[in-house]
Amino acid sequence: MKIICVGRNYARHAAEMNSAVPTEPVLFMKPSTALVINNKDFWHPDYSSNVHHEVELVLRVSAHGRSIAEKFAWKYYDAITVGLDLTARDIQKKCKEKGLPWEKAKAFDNSAPIGKWISKEEIKDMNDIGFYLKKDGLVVQEGNTKDLIFNFDFLISYISKFFTLTKGDLIFTGTPEGWKNPESENPLMGKLL
Ligand code: MG
Numbered sequence: 001m002k003i004i005c006v007g008r009n010y011a012r013h014a015a016e017m018n019s020a021v022p023t024e025p026v027l028f029m030k031p032s033t034a035l036v037i038n039n040k041d042f043w044h045p046d047y048s049s050n051v052h053h054e055v056e057l058v059l060r061v062s063a064h065g066r067s068i069a070e071k072f073a074w075k076y077y078d079a080i081t082v083g084l085d086l087t088a089r090d091i092q093k094k095c096k097e098k099g100l101p102w103e104k105a106k107a108f109d110n111s112a113p114i115g116k117w118i119s120k121e122e123i124k125d126m127n128d129i130g131f132y133l134k135k136d137g138l139v140v141q142e143g144n145t146k147d148l149i150f151n152f153d154f155l156i157s158y159i160s161k162f163f164t165l166t167k168g169d170l171i172f173t174g175t176p177e178g179w180k181n182p183e184s185e186n187p188l189m190g191k192l193l
Contacts, residue, residue: 001168003030003112004159005056005085009149009174025150025158028102030085034112035170042110048088054175055133055141058083058114059152061169066160073156076165080123082131083114085172112172126152133178143176150174 007026008019015021036042044051062078085106092105123129132142145151150158155173159165 001032001166001170002163003032003034003170003172004028004163005030005106005172006150006155006174009155010143010147010176011149012147012177015177021149025155027159027162028106030107030112030172033109034107036110036113040113042113044086045088045108048091048105050088050090052087052089053133053135053141054085054087055131055143056083056085056172056175057081057129057131057145059156059171059173060117061156061165061171062167064164064166066164068157068160068165070153070157073153074120074126076156076160077152077171078120079117080120080129081115081117082133083112083170083172084133085175086111086113112170114170141176141178143178145173147176148174 005028007028008022009025011021058081059077060079060081061076063076065076068076086108088105088108092102094100095102095105120126127145127148129145130143132139134140152173155171156165159171
């Protein structure tokens with residue numbers, strides 16, 4: 001099982017990171033040891049003093065496939081949940097400055113907690129799913145799949161050109177803005193729910 005993650009897939013998140021909006025998906029991976037399920041406790045890495053949450057929608061791959069055509073991509077996942085792409089931002093910054101890989105910042109133990117799976121059939125429109133993250137009762141991130149730069153079908157097709165997808169793989173589809181600025185212009189942000 002592998003966890004494939006997409007970076008900078010919401011334009012406003014790319015802007016708050018001072019990153020260019022990508023013309024093709026930015027991909028990286030986490031190992032299976034990053035996964036946290038069933039509401040288990042997890043720990044921040046002791047080598048970072050700046051671990052950020054990135055709330056993302058996560059797809060569960062349901063079939064083996066490679067070089068999947070976009071029009072058939074919907075057949076290759078069967079469920080969706082929310083997850084956190086936990087990121088040691090201070091370590092990532094150092095890696096970026098040196099042009100080094102990000103794994104120490106992104107792929108550490110417990111860096112991928114996920115929620116309960118919802119069957120794909122229960123979702124009316126994959127291109128209009130709202131989701132948010134609350135921290136201590138306050139909304140700190142909020143997004144909608146209509147703002148994705150690359151939608152689910154495109155991502156599955158694109159990813160499968162490079163990596164064969166196998167049943168049980170997970171795809172983290174990118175985080176909306178807000179990890180840095182809870183006072184964002186988004187009206188939900190900072191509200192007690
Ligand atoms: Mg992310």
